[in-house]
Amino acid sequence: MSIIGMLHNQRKPQKVRKAYACAAVAKMMGVTFFYFTYEDVDFSNRFIHGKVYKDGNWVEEKMPFPDALFNAGSPRTKKERKINQRLKKEIPFTSHSIGNKYSVYKRMVESELFTELLIPSFEIEDPTEVMELIKEYKKIIIKPKKGSKGRELIYMEVENSNSIVWTEKVKEVVLSIEEVTEMLKERFSKKSFILQPFITCKTKHNHPFDFRIHVQKNGEGKWAINAIYPRVGQIGGIVSNIHSGGYRVDLEDFLQEEFSNKGLRILSQLKELALDFPEKFERLYDKSFDELGIDVAIENGHQFKLFEVNWRPGCKYRELETAQYHIEYALFLANRSKNGEFTSH
Template identity: 25%
Template sequence: MKFPERTLLGIITCKSKRTPPFQEITFFKHLTQEGARLGLALIVFSPMDINWDHRKVSAWRWHPKNDNWLREIHPLPSLIYDRCYYTDSRQYMLYKPYVERLIKDSNVHLLGRPLSGKWSTYQLLKPHSSIRPHLPPTSTLLSAEDLELALNRHGSILIKPNGGSHGRGVIAVIPQGGRYHARGRTLRNHPVDVTLQTKKSAIGWIQRITANTRYIIQPYLSLVTADGYPFDIRILVQKNGSGTWETTGSAVRTGKVHSLTSNLHGGGKAERTFPFLQRQFSDDTTAQIMKTIEKLAADVPTQIENEHGRLVELGLDLGVDRTGRVWLLEVNSKPGRTVFLLTGEREQYRRSVLLPVEYARSFLLGPTGGSV
């Protein structure tokens, strides 16, 4: 079936070994449903499957009548929603030239430009006076000297891959009686729990496991409940059909005791934010935390967009220490939203799916039929 170009939204994604060959199948079905209500058709494809000579793409489209994905040839859409997840730097470099060609094409627009990594995001946010106090001190891991300096300055440190998510590659290094205890997960998501006998051996071990991948270093922050469970707060902020930022919702993710992260992919659980904070903190502290969350949800998207370029949505991951201080741990330009299903907040989930499609429609058609 052919669709008018101005009603076609393309979703780019990385290939996987399945049929259809991509992740987020349920999310893309829901996007297709919301798009149909607004008069938009959605197709899903890898940027590798574009025929630039004919400006056509071999894409997948969901057919709701028989709940089936069919492969079809479509014109290359003029508007693209980037949902490519890169598991490591090798995959990122593999896809980079294909995505860059889309970005550079004058007839193609990305709904929002993806962020390029944790270090560059930190650099974008650090100048903002109201955001800076909530940023953990961050440096790049380029040499043994960087590790030596960080261990001397902070004592315990956390190393994170500059790209990637889901807790992969995140490792804490904590001094214990002259030795160094390292725990976390490798880039391949295997658990790590080792004791290094000296600072020198700890630095050498870190350099080996981080070789060929860009990493950042931060102080290790104790962001746990009173009984030792790690938790963070995911805030989803999105543009609506009028191009205005709004907070779709928030949820707390709790991890297993002694684990480093509360990521749902690592077995974490989700619950509603305010009742959780009320159980952990006094009423006054809870009110202050909620006020800070609202402020960051308003300031962070504006600050990044001013420096980086157009965005469509952001996931903000916040940590709270036992004193009630709020830390901005990560900003994700390709956030998930299943957390709202896990907390039973189905209306927030549906709106989180609807808003990108509403924004895409306003971008393609505009309030009077022209692009915005």
């Protein structure tokens, strides 16, 4: 019987919804599953102080090193990074980082595999660059290079030659060029940002929306569609991310409501993109991925545009479906490792 471990930063697995989902799926599949943190690893004695879910509780048990590892929490300290590297040399990890937003964009541009899908993106460090680009595009979005969940997005639009509309979430203010410059200086001193021309993607009732495509590797190591769903933001808002006040709706109902007779064609294109994109994307790296969250807009009712690719996308309310893929793929890696096909990254 294979043993699957889940590595996380949170000491208490009961606070990690995905941990319970993985434990439940593993039990149904007859797989031994345990949860642990970086502090729980004992390399000298070759065991891990794990936690196993039994009779409704997480129980501490000494566990052997697993056959495959679902690494759900990244190392945060130098000590954790060392532990992470040692584990990675011995055990197949399911999850690997794709890099920050701009490095992902550069890879995709250089590959020339995604030309029609990409939105021009610029790494910006100085407000002067922003002023030059807003003159060209009129409407822009600025977002953190390492941001997530739609946080800290800034929408800017030219009001006239002396002022700019600045929007964060749903708060809109009109600022002078000088005021915008000062605010950007403050932001840029703390974080790195990227800039993109704004893509208008709104419902008939003026709600921003996009499509989240969640794909995962299955028990055969092949890409499969977990879910495709529209995310709809607040009226007048700039983002549709669920963590920023957006909500998800049924895909087919949404397509029928917004696109009428074009809905079936768009549904087919979304499914095609869901399977075609990860295959091509994975070619850009020398490592394999277990899941991706692909966020796309639809411009002018027919052209898909990529907002971003996410590593470890959220799965709120879909934990069990997502956990099934995690466990099945971990088993796939465990079996390959037993057959001598393990390669550390």
